[in-house]
Amino acid sequence: MTSSPTRPGVSRWWRALSIVLLLVLSIGLTATISLYVQLQAHIGHLQSKLSQLPQIRQLAVLMDQDQKPAMLVTYDPVAKQLQLERLNAVKEGREDSMQLWAMRPHQAPQSLGVVESKFKAVAMSATTEQLQGATSLAISVENKGGVPNEQGPRLPWLFQGALVNKAL
Structure with a gap:
């Protein structure tokens, strides 16, 4: 087996x-x-x-006549807003308005609007096109309500400073 x-x-x-x-x-x-x-x-x-x-892409420190910082301006292209922050105690009078201007080389200043509030920080709407090519920003003192773009600012500038493009 x-x-x-x-x-x-x-x-x-x-x-x-x-x-x-x-x-x-x-x-x-x-x-x-x-x-x-x-x-x-x-x-x-x-x-x-x-x-x-907020995506701060441009900023400017506006200086007074004594070259002391008077206003910080930042631009957020996503919110399409300019943020203005007062760095000194200067305020416009009862019959005056502060008006913000964009300045480009060899062109007339373009109004970005009137600073409506006397608070320390103010937001203003602005488009990227309004700041396109601007090399500096300035603030003038105008009659209450500001002046039209065609009339231009009353000089001398109250505050002025270079507009800087922030690196990403």
Whole structure:
């Protein structure tokens, strides 16, 4: 009688170990995918918050006649706003208005508007085109309500300073 050769089988322990390793690998892969999706969502959220922050692209420190800082002007192209902050105690009179002007080489000054408030910080709407090519900003004292662009400013300038493009 001849005995048939026995087939070597796989141990139950090896089978159990391979199933456990497959489960661990599946859980690890699922966790990795989940973390990747969460990371992408977090990056998107941070990018949207960053786009809402003021993006100061241009600024000017306007100086008085004694070359002391009188007003800080910053421009946020996303909000399309000029932010003016008074650095001294000079205020316009009851019948006067301060008017902001953009100055370009070899061109007449262009009015950016009248500083309406006597508060320390004031926001004025402005477009990028209004500041395009401007090399400096200045403030003149005008009659109440300001003057039209065609009339031009009353000189001498109350405050004046270079407009600087901020590096990104």
